[in-house]
Amino acid sequence: MHNPAWRPAQLHTERLASIQHHFIDNHPVVRNTGKPGVIHTLPVHMAIAAGHPASALQPHYLVSALARQLNLQTSAVAPHPIWQLEDIPLERRATYTNQGFILVFATANIEGVRLAYTGIKTLSATPSRRFGVLFSGARDAELVRRCQERLASGARQFLGIRLHELGHLSAPGPDFSVDLARLAEEVHRLWETHSIHNQPEVVHT
């Protein structure tokens, strides 16, 4: 026989289980606030090299952290926009034809630079696109500078494109919050400047 002392807890659990469908969100990245809102999707091209250092910022971490930061920084704006970052597989580039600004996240080495360039070249088939490039995994500022220069000069020479430098972001540490806030601010500014404002946005109700 069950211990009667457990009965209240059991009833509580059963009650929660019976109403869980009211609370479980099928799309956990975007929480339904109950208020109408607009979802801003920021496409990201991941140029992650095989040798992406374990100590570097990892792609999934960037996606979560930057989306959260963008949502925080724009939370005072009405109607409240909801930001989400979406990784663009190169094979599906044709479905992103309406995006004006694209974030490129690259490993700070030659393979990362090459992957970044390949993505930019492929995605730049649509005119008026702008690219912001963020590196991670450099051991020093000199390596960051060389990666930026190599990518920028190649994009300028072969594609006639001028890239927006977003710098280098290390893995979470003491300065991460400040660096992330600065990055989000710049990304937001570029997105505002270069977004195609009549792009189809998802209305969240």
Added chain:
Amino acid sequence: MTLQIHAVSEIDSSDLRSLVVDNLGALLGTGARLVENMPQMNGCCLATSDTHDGPVLLSFDAVDPQRALITGLTWMDQLSGEMVPLFLQEFHPPTGLVVLAPAAPPGLTLFSGSCPVNWQRIQVLSVNGEFGMLIERAVEETTSVEPTPQESHPTIIESVLSTEEKQHFSQL
């Protein structure tokens, strides 16, 4: 006064936990804090909020990076279930895992392809008999296991880049 400093290879999990809690600001940024009212977790795992109240799970081990990673992944899994928020008021599943260990955990690069996980190097020291923690910003270091290529697109590169472009992007 002479400082007697040496590396510590053995430390109780409770002492290590205290060190991590005392250094949350240095590890995650100013304003980082513990999440209250969490269920009892492994002694080497902490639910925290970073500067912006982002839920981050910390997993740590003074000696064994692999154990820290596996412990962290296990708790990430347990705290990310859909039912969990129903039983924990004001709880948000962690969106990131930070592993604190003296070296990069083997396989971290592979795991990080499917899970938001990062590593930060720590070293526990004894300073005149008191425990202290050296927190180093990790420099470029690969895991002891050869990382598996994640998102390399060699075939795409071959077909997309011209000879001049390949030459331009052959070295930094």
